[in-house]
Amino acid sequence: xxxxxxxxxxxxxxxxxxxxxxxxxxxxxxxxxxxxxxxxxxxxxxxxxxxxxxxxxxxxxxxxxxxxxxxxxxxxxxxxxxxxxxxxxxxxxxxxxxxxxxxxxxxxxxxxxxxxxxxxxxxxxxxxxxxxxxxxxxxxxxxxxxxxxxxxxxxxxxxxxxxxxxxxxxxxxxxxxxxxxxxxxxxxxxxxxxxxxxxxxxxxxxxxxxxxxxxxxxxxxxxxxxxxxxxxxxxxxxxxxxxxxxxxxxxxxxxxxxxxxxxxxxxxxxxxxxxxxxxxxxxxxxxxxxxxxxxxxxxxxxxxxxxxxxxxxxxxxxxxxxxxxxxxxxxxxxxxxxxxxxxxxxxxxxxxxxxxxxxxxxxxxxxxxxxxxxxxxxxxxxxxxxxxxxxxxxxxxxxxxxxxxxxxxxxxxxxxxxxxxxxxxxxxxxxxxxx
Numbered sequence: 001x002x003x004x005x006x007x008x009x010x011x012x013x014x015x016x017x018x019x020x021x022x023x024x025x026x027x028x029x030x031x032x033x034x035x036x037x038x039x040x041x042x043x044x045x046x047x048x049x050x051x052x053x054x055x056x057x058x059x060x061x062x063x064x065x066x067x068x069x070x071x072x073x074x075x076x077x078x079x080x081x082x083x084x085x086x087x088x089x090x091x092x093x094x095x096x097x098x099x100x101x102x103x104x105x106x107x108x109x110x111x112x113x114x115x116x117x118x119x120x121x122x123x124x125x126x127x128x129x130x131x132x133x134x135x136x137x138x139x140x141x142x143x144x145x146x147x148x149x150x151x152x153x154x155x156x157x158x159x160x161x162x163x164x165x166x167x168x169x170x171x172x173x174x175x176x177x178x179x180x181x182x183x184x185x186x187x188x189x190x191x192x193x194x195x196x197x198x199x200x201x202x203x204x205x206x207x208x209x210x211x212x213x214x215x216x217x218x219x220x221x222x223x224x225x226x227x228x229x230x231x232x233x234x235x236x237x238x239x240x241x242x243x244x245x246x247x248x249x250x251x252x253x254x255x256x257x258x259x260x261x262x263x264x265x266x267x268x269x270x271x272x273x274x275x276x277x278x279x280x281x282x283x284x285x286x287x288x289x290x291x292x293x294x295x296x297x298x299x300x301x302x303x304x305x306x307x308x309x310x311x312x313x314x315x316x317x318x319x320x321x322x323x324x325x326x327x328x329x330x331x332x333x334x335x336x337x338x339x340x341x342x343x344x345x346x347x348x349x350x351x352x353x354x355x356x357x358x359x360x361x362x363x364x365x366x367x368x369x370x371x372x373x374x375x376x377x378x379x380x381x382x383x384x385x386x387x388x389x390x391x392x393x394x395x396x397x398x399x400x401x402x403x404x405x406x407x408x409x410x411x412x413x414x415x416x417x418x419x420x421x422x423x424x425x426x427x428x429x430x431x432x433x434x435x
Contacts, residue, residue: 019034020032020206020395021033021215026227031203032202033205033214036207038377040107040207041112041208046203046204047123048238048390050173051097052167052169054171058175060140065101068132070082088107088108088114089107090107092104105119109207112207113217116217120222128192155431159429167243167244169319202390206385208378241321247426247427252430253428253429263336265328265339266428267328267426267427268427271324272420273319280316282415283416286416289359289363312327312330333433371402
């Protein structure tokens with residue numbers, strides 16, 4: 001048995017110990033392993049499939065499948081996986097997004113060798129039994145109902161529908177009630193067979209065992225479910241989506257939501273996606289300058305000083321093929337026009353005047369340090385590696401992220417604002433309370 005080995009680059013001063021090792025197994029599975037001196041081991045298995053790859057008549061199947069993975073497999077009876085992990089004090093969970101689905105297990109180093117093959121077994125060979133399928137369908141339908149009752153989730157969904165016209169990111173990850181209610185087990189089995197392939201998966205394992213031991217424990221589990229005696233197959237291409245063009249005018253949409261007490265405001269711009277890593281880092285810094293922390297421009301001006309809003313923030317969200325830069329606020333409905341004008345004024349200032357070296361130093365320190373401090377556990381580190389390996393196919397942008405942020409200069413930020421955040425072309429959603 002042989003495997004393909006890659007060396008991940010070092011990030012410099014922030015790294016503690018050797019960089020993670022990346023290998024491709026003969027079955028096609030990519031494995032990222034890193035030893036970390038914390039008394040736990042996290043196995044995070046990522047598949048490059050989420051709601052964006054679903055056929056329209058099966059919108060919601062990726063999330064529903066996430067549930068069914070835990071409902072028994074070819075080798076594990078219904079409930080056995082949960083019983084065996086809980087008996088060891090381990091924690092399991094999963095998440096589905098537009099671009100990926102991942103399953104994670106955190107266990108003690110002493111228990112990990114026994115539990116890792118079970119985690120691989122359930123994701124690779126779920127039974128999707130008809131009886132369990134129908135029972136779990138009711139759980140998923142209830143989750144969809146609760147999501148519809150949540151004002152924040154409703155507003156997010158309406159924002160996505162306004163931001164995207166063609167890309168499947170505009171669809172709900174959970175799917176519509178009628179679509180999920182009509183799903184059949186065989187449709188899910190076909191979806192799993194098409195996309196849950198080792199060539200489209202990454203297993204990240206981080207914890208307090210030697211890197212070679214971590215790798216070997218994952219390799220043995222992978223060989224049990226996917227085999228280990230065939231050459232590495234060519235990686236099949238993911239379906240490709242062309243990004244939608246930038247907005248060319250200002251478009252405003254207002255909806256009434258009787259459950260909200262204050263209005264919500266969201267301004268949005270289409271920006272490059274995760275696959276265009278060279279263009280995304282300035283947007284992270286710009287979001288921090290505008291609306292992250294009490295010293296950010298919008299928070300200090302509109303909330304702390306003028307008290308026009310109760311909350312305001314700026315966010316850069318990267319999906320694989322396109323991102324969204326958004327500025328959102330919670331405010332009295334009477335202040336909507338004033339706040340929109342103030343946001344535009346702040347953007348025009350960034351268009352015309354580069355940020356000062358002092359402000360950039362503060363923001364760079366905040367963004368880079370926050371990134372470092374948020375990745376100091378096996379689970380967070382495994383999530384970081386899994387996200388970047390899944391979304392962009394390499395780890396260098398994750399490992400070197402703090403340094404990439406530190407190398408930004410005022411002219412780069414000004415250029416990104418001028419290119420991606422025009423003040424005469426954006427979409428705005430206003431959610432107002434009932435009169």
